[in-house]
Amino acid sequence: MTNRKLDRISGAIFAALGILVAYGAWIMPRFEDRGASMFEAPGLTPGLLGVFLTLCGLALALRTADPEDDETGYWDAIAGNPSNRRRCFAALVLTLGYGAGLFGQLPFIPATSIFLFLFIIVFELLLPPSQTDTRKPAWQVLTIAAVIAIAFSAATNWFFVEIFLVQLP
Structure with a gap:
């Protein structure tokens, strides 16, 4: 599929x-x-974001065709690489699992910590990028992932509750 067709669909x-x-x-x-x-x-705010998303989508779908847009190399490199497809599918599964499975079923900090921890583990240990130079030991990745997950979950919770005055589940 050409870049132009993919742009129209997207x-x-x-x-x-x-x-x-x-x-x-x-x-x-x-x-x-x-x-x-x-x-x-x-x-x-969601209404304004929806309007701007609509405008950007229309601009992408209706832009004038350029003869160079019939190239397929970029999308073939992205979608044609099995490693990239696995990483994309893993991100989709993890994100949907967080949204449909964890969020709302557990309090915000544990749910988000689990999601972030799993996301880091999957992409650092199980599906690393193909051009990795040196890999860290598994214990180090697990430790760093746990610290990042807990710290960012707590910081995000604090930010929404204290700054935006939004109670998270």
Whole structure:
């Protein structure tokens, strides 16, 4: 498949996703009956992001064709490499597992720590990039992964709760 065709397909998918996000934000409660202004509506930011995602998707899908866009080398190098396909599939499975399995079932810090720990382990030990020069010992990767997972989960929780005043599950 050519880059141009992939751009059109990707642009259409992003535009459709943006429309769904904007629509979902539009139907959210606005709390006007409680005296809230339109800038305090919970759907304002997601709505704006949905509109901009739609615009960017349309720009990608409808841009004018360039004769050089019929090249397939870039996508063949990305999608044609079995290692890249495995890494992409692993990222998809881990992310969906976090969103559908962990998030909401466990408190935020343990769920996010587990996700980050597994993500680091999978990509550092099980599916390392093909151009690795020297690999760290497994115990060192596990230790660093645990520290990063716990620290970033706690920091993200603090940031959302204290700065954005959003209670996480």
